[in-house]
Amino acid sequence: MPIKLVPRTAWGARRPATGLTVIRSTRGVKIHYTGSRVDPRLSTEHRRCVTLVKTIQRGHMDGNGWSDIGYSMIACPHGHVFVGRGPHRLPAANGPGLNHDHYAVLGLVGNAGLTEPTDAMLHGLRDAIEYLRKHGDAGKEIKGHRDGYATDCPGKRLYDWVGAGAPRPGSVQPAATPEPAPTAPAWPGRLLRYPPPTRGDDVRRWQKRMHDRGWPVTVDGVYGPASRATCRAFQTEHDLPVDGVVGHITWRATWEK
Ligand SMILES: [Zn+2]
Numbered sequence: 001m002p003i004k005l006v007p008r009t010a011w012g013a014r015r016p017a018t019g020l021t022v023i024r025s026t027r028g029v030k031i032h033y034t035g036s037r038v039d040p041r042l043s044t045e046h047r048r049c050v051t052l053v054k055t056i057q058r059g060h061m062d063g064n065g066w067s068d069i070g071y072s073m074i075a076c077p078h079g080h081v082f083v084g085r086g087p088h089r090l091p092a093a094n095g096p097g098l099n100h101d102h103y104a105v106l107g108l109v110g111n112a113g114l115t116e117p118t119d120a121m122l123h124g125l126r127d128a129i130e131y132l133r134k135h136g137d138a139g140k141e142i143k144g145h146r147d148g149y150a151t152d153c154p155g156k157r158l159y160d161w162v163g164a165g166a167p168r169p170g171s172v173q174p175a176a177t178p179e180p181a182p183t184a185p186a187w188p189g190r191l192l193r194y195p196p197p198t199r200g201d202d203v204r205r206w207q208k209r210m211h212d213r214g215w216p217v218t219v220d221g222v223y224g225p226a227s228r229a230t231c232r233a234f235q236t237e238h239d240l241p242v243d244g245v246v247g248h249i250t251w252r253a254t255w256e257k
């Protein structure tokens, strides 16, 4: 899915009061929430997202006396990504002395009302991070506002998400490396069958492997009726031709499937 970018003209941004400081790059991005109550009706009415972003800009400019909204980008519950100060501009929201190192990205949730980020918002935040990497030379770091600054921001839910590496919802986390299956030993070159019972080390090796896999078999080096019955059950379970004979296909499947 491409980023659902909302340029400044599209959300009716005011012009910055003074020129914004240009920055070449950052170490990464810091994630924020609003730190106040967010009207839950936001989640069903996107126009309220636009209104809230404008309200935040007004508070930052008229209230804080900043030259513009303090955030670099803002993601709403519907996955739209508003351009705040944008790439290559010094943000203001991270706290004094902390703005050169990280862009500031806001998720439109708060500490009351609407507190739970939607999957679409997490995608939007991720889109913003990738946009700032591509267009603003943001480095790989993804942190929360509270990292290095005394604040609850970005709240538990977003901070946990940041701690998990800010994954896209539904993305598969790298699983623990599976135990590699032992390589099948070379096919012994003869069929293990009954009757008469095939005997030998290759029979014992096959029985040992089956035993290790949890099949009922005696590891005695003699391919008798019990081995044959186990072989048939194994072949049935693995959709192999069921003949009770260990040929090279069944042999290999004993180690691989
Ligand atoms: Zn914050």
Ligand SMILES: [Zn+2]
Pocket: 045, 046, 047, 049, 050, 076, 077, 078, 079, 080
């Ligand atoms: Zn929205």
